[in-house]
Amino acid sequence: MSLITLGQKESHTKVLLLMGSRFELTAISTDQEEAAKAIDSGIAEIKRIEKLISSWNTNSQTSEIIKNAGIKPVVVDQELFNLIRRSLKISKLTGGAFDISYASMDKVWHFDGKMKEMPDSSTIAASVAKINYKNIILNPDKRTVFLKEKGMKIGFGAIGKGYAANKALDIMSKMNLTGALVNASGDLISWGKDEGGKDWKIGIVNPKQKGRVFSWLSINETAVVTSGNYEKFVTINGQRYSHIIDPRTGYPVKGLSSVSIICPNAELADALATSVFVLGKDKGLELINRLKGIECLMITDKQELFTSNNLHLDYIQKPITNHKYQIKIGE
Known part of the structure; x- marks a missing residue:
């Protein structure tokens, strides 16, 4: 467990592999023992959910x-x-x-x-x-x-981590903390304030340069979930094919490199990030703009940036290279 001390409150973080993914749980508290207890409770909840929804566990x-x-x-x-x-x-x-x-x-x-x-x-x-x-x-x-049909299967790969993050954070928020954050490999949800007493500041990475953040978003009790095609892909005859496959056609989706969904619920954000990727820019934005309290930021394969109606940037719909953005929700 790592520890960052700022004034009276401390940020305690634990990183581990759960549900086949990297989970990072952070607790803000003046009491290290309470923070550790909250993180352990969050981990126990994620493990419980994994046993319930895992298709790899033959007893689930x-x-x-x-x-x-x-x-x-x-x-x-x-x-x-x-x-x-x-x-x-x-x-x-x-x-x-x-x-x-x-x-x-x-x-x-x-x-x-x-x-x-x-x-x-x-x-x-x-x-x-x-x-x-x-x-x-x-x-x-x-x-x-x-x-209904033999050979059918179900899996929660596009919603399970978000659900687990929701449930873990819900338990942690009821403990003796002033803030908490759960990050399930890009499915992220926060509660309360960070160790400085401010809103959590979340960086969204550049799909072409994974080590660089191109935009920053301040969040308070909000989920941010990002799906990208830049880590898993295959190149055939010079054409790149994403690992994100349209379940209606069986073909990898094209047109988008990254989709970030911002809303109060990590489970819903998780499912919608995948959905928007499959729907593509126009239909994806049309969907999100119909949904109250849900916003979207997307980057096309051409490195152009687009947002839903209530998500504002100081500079939009231009190539993202060499630009930094501060994201604001609402007016």
Whole structure:
């Protein structure tokens, strides 16, 4: 655990691998023991959620749902039922750009450097044949989940980390702290103030220069989630293909390099960041501008910067190279 001391309040941070991702939990307190206790409580909550939603754990309720695809409905905890129900609402909102049944996608795209040629169109079409959120059948009275077709799977890779960050921060905020922050590999949510008693200041990185921050955002009890195509990709015949795949078509998405969603809820921001990436600039902005209290910042493959209506920058829709931005929400 690292410690940064500024005046009376101290920033305590712990970094560890959870849910297959890098989690960073920070607690602000005058009491080191209380801060450590809060961080440990947040970690325990993330581990609990991982056991519930992990498809890798053969004993999880999620695995039980998958095992019984096309066979029978499975009774699940109310918590998991509600998460799936919220996921389906986002699928409907985005026209299937977000879909937890993406997990049944056959692996035809590989991003380990070994892929040298394009898969044929029939192979790609077959890879997404089992993806259809409308075939996830919920029964609220019996609290059951049923995957209608054999071979269907569900996964929470595009919403699970945000949900876990929400839940961990909720527990930490009820403890003896003045501020807390949970960062789940880019799914970030804050509460209270930083060690200086100010709003948390979050840097958004340049997709082309990962070590450089191109914009700063001051947040207070807000989530910021960024999705990017700059870490996993494959190049075939000089064309670069992102690891973010449209679940409706089976093809990698094009046009955007980075999408950041800003809203009070990390779970929703997590799902919408993926959705906007899939929808693309125009449809993505159209969606976000319809949603109250949610803002978006995106960078195109041409390094142009665009924002939703209520997110203001001092200099927008220009190449981001060699510019710094201070982001403001609202008027």
